[in-house]
Amino acid sequence: MFKQKAGEKLIELLIEWGVDHIYGMPGDSINSIIEPLRKAQDKIKFIQVRHEEAGALAAAAYAKLTGKIGVCTAIAGPGAIHLLNGLYDAKLDKAPVLALTGQVESDLIGSDAFQEINLERMFDDVAVYNQRIMSAEQLPTVVNQAIRTAYAKKGVAVLTIPDDIPRFEIGSEARETSSIIVKQDVFPHREDLEKAKDLIGKAESPVILAGRGTHEMREELLAFAEKIAAPIVLTLPGKGAIPDEHPYCLGGLGLIGTKPAYEAMQEADTLIMIGTSYPFTGFLPDHAKTIHIDIDPAQIGKRYPVDAGLAGEAKTTIQWFLENVGRSEHRQFLEQSQERMKRWWSQLDTQEAKESLPIKPQRVIRALQHVAADNAVLSVDVGNVTVWMARHFRMTNQQFVISSWLATLGCGLPGALAGKIAYPDKQVFAVCGDGGFAMTMADFITAVKYNLPLVVVLFNNHKIGMIKFEQEVMGNAEFGTDLTNPNFARYADICGGVGYRVEKEEELLPAFESAVRQNKPCIIDVIVDANEAPMPAKITLGQATGYAKHMVKELFQEGKLDLPPL
Template sequence: MSHVMAGEAATQILKDWNVDHIYGMPGDSINEFVEYLRQEKNEIDFIQVRHEEVGALAASAYAKLTGNIGACLSIGGPGAIHLLNGLYDAKADGAPVLVLAGQVPTTEIGMDAFQEVDLTRLFDDVAVFNQRVPTPDSFPKLLNQAIRSAYTYNGVAVLVLPDNITSHMVKEETEQTSSIYSVPMSRPADSDVKRAVTSIENATRPVILAGNGTKKARQELEKFAEKIKAPIIFTLPSKGVLADTHPYNLGQLGDLGTKPAYHAVQDADILIMIGTSYPYRDYLPESTPAIQIDNNPDVIGKRYPVHIGLAGDTGETLTLLLEEIQTNSNSEFLNHSQREKMKWDRHLEEVVNNSKEPLKAPYVISQLSQVIEDHATVSVDVGNVTVWMARYFPFTHHKFVISSWMATMGCGLPGAIAGKLAYPDRQSIAVCGDGGFSMIMHDFLTALKYELPIMVVILNNSQIAMITSEQEEAGNPSYETNLENMDFALFAEACGGVGYRVDHYKEVSSVFEKASKEVKPVIVDVRIKDEKAQPGHTHQYE
């Protein structure tokens, strides 16, 4: 039996699982493995980030965008600690991510060595798989199991790797493992399907609340909605499953949602939750009968008292319902919801037209949408910018990515970097507030280093505006939410990129047109007047 280095066997495992790039920062306790990655640089790209948090956020975004595992690495101690924010984002949003965290040599573990941290304890809460590699022989086998676990549980898999492990000879036994992952296609019990069919057929005001679980069942969802004559409301992370302009799409629910969506849910006589465990109870009705479809039985009824649960694959379950259910001939409620959505759209158009001078976010976003291609990746940061993009950017076939449940500021730029690596022939846009972008702005240099022509649009109001609103809603004056003014266009140029600054509405269209044609990373710093992001259902219009 032939022998190879443990690091060589492990990189082969990565290639077998189609891991073609990894984000990270080299350093003393991971350098031995980085050398094996260098030897495989034609097949596994190493993306050197300026901060490990950005690497973890990018790995998480890549997994969300593609469904493929994202990978990141770090040294032990401070580098591994830096990863945590991005890893919790992956955990919260159910994204498969692999972590290779360096550690002091096995001979020094437990001896308070330089930068030694108990890493398995550190990662215990965030990981679905969390092991320290004990021997060189176990490295490739544990790596294989880590990747499999990340896919199985849609979460973070961590291998803590003492630096002396990789450069030992091991038996070449990779044929005893497999990189094949078989996805189960579960289906609900027939009795539950029959009960659901009866409930839906007896309803006159059905409403669908669709989540991430519908991303791979777009056609089934559309056919189902058409058959039962139900409007669809999408959760934020599932935005783009169907185009915002689709006649059955009422938009989002919640603070960043639409008024028609809010009232449709409140008026429904049956709520059909598909692929979502929607967490905001205040926006759901008090006691409307509900059906929940999810491939994870653990979340059925977790946040809303559903009366029928359908535990199964979304596409498979919708197909079963389509086969059994009768076409609804009553479209009165659907037609009413569509008329209300048309009123909402006209209202948004009026808001845009009144947002020109002083310059406000709705107008900026309406102009941005004119230069963004239909299949672009759009990475949105957290804050008021989330509301503005959800409300005023018309998503069609775009790839949308955000930190949803963790809602961590600073996710916009890493998402755009990941989007360009995932889909190099498509536009990749980050839309950020000045607060979120300034948290990770150093990694604009990463886009430059790897020649990733992304566009970063910064809605710059010189404050953390959403926190200002939260403080004032609590009855307190705003405190320490103002930010120092910075010219991000000059920053872009100092980095070697392209920068544009926009101060007036007359400049917006032409600048976006120029920026969209740049072949280098570009920042568009748009100075806007702060405006409170009101929940959709509080808007007043005719």
């Protein structure tokens, strides 16, 4: 009687869970997994990346974009180590990811064998589930448990698989478990709802701070804002929850935010935080009554004192308020905030229209806005580009993916790879600085290899730009931030893609219009002004409650600066 090998069962289970692709690099300690994966390529694709970090970042981005588990694989030792950055990105942004790592053969474990490291210890902090496969019979149960836990806890599951085990046949004593996801509805206690309802009823200047947890509830969020006359401020992961130019939207908050959002927070008497555990509390109101809605009770009151905590799903909780809260007649604060936002957009329009040489980064965002489809995927890297995109790109129905909590450089291109695999019929852009792109640029070849016609928008200022301004804000001399870059457009051509080098204003929009018509991966290498400050500059978390808050007050409150210099 035919007995299935453990490696074959592993791939079969992944397919049962709906996994249709895996990011990774083949190698000696996972070849016993790669072979059954090769045989199942009609059902589950292997995406060969050029660096395991890019594979893990792509898996994390795929999970953020789709809600489905992202899967990556690597060999023991160096390959597994390379996964860590992307896995920590998934952990901090609460994205379900499965990492399959090789290990030396079972009888060599503990002998200081070639490429042997203690993987269980190494992955212990990053993973919500972390196990070494001990036998072929154990594998099916543990695989199901790993994926189930990654979904349930919205985190990283790691399976370390000694190289010999996938080759063993599974005996009849192996236990059978189920490859299913079981969901639950989480709803706050009635007494907490009533307390929050009472606070909302007394509010005259309420503000909603909407995070990533509000992305699937646009209609409810806007209806709630209209009913209680509250403008909506968006966290960075919350960007896109509602259209940026919607009358109720005040844009982002803090060091990448808008002046109207800052002013609204200063004047608010009631703050309603929905689906966010916002870390930069120095930008939140000093004396407002606060309501915090989050599906995870551990997040409520974690960073900022609250008067009413509601542990439940944001959408169903807001639906309760829509049915039980009366329409507010205090609408002066909302209307004042809306007028401020109209002036802010007008100022941004002026800034984006200003022609100069070198090209201003804001002009690049305007060109991207001109060609980006309503349903485009925008994978944004970390750095000054984060500021320009957060502040200037007007989201409608696009998807915005970024490394928000880890804020790791190099996430832009892997996120775009994942975006194009997830949504092959959509426009996909990687919006990167030269520093971030150079960290993972080898995987532009991956886009070429798998015919993924994404567009890399590259802000090239030959600087680690955000660090330059951080140093200057601290009163230090700029040091160690200069970059020596290649011609990235020529690099695209050499890789088999299409490159555009943009150094003049008149070249900018034609390059964008041509790139989105191509059926190949493209790089638009734009030389931008290195001295254009992303004001207010990024400050560390510790400084955000002190110096950064003081700086923003000085710039915004005292009228010294409405916007970054024109």
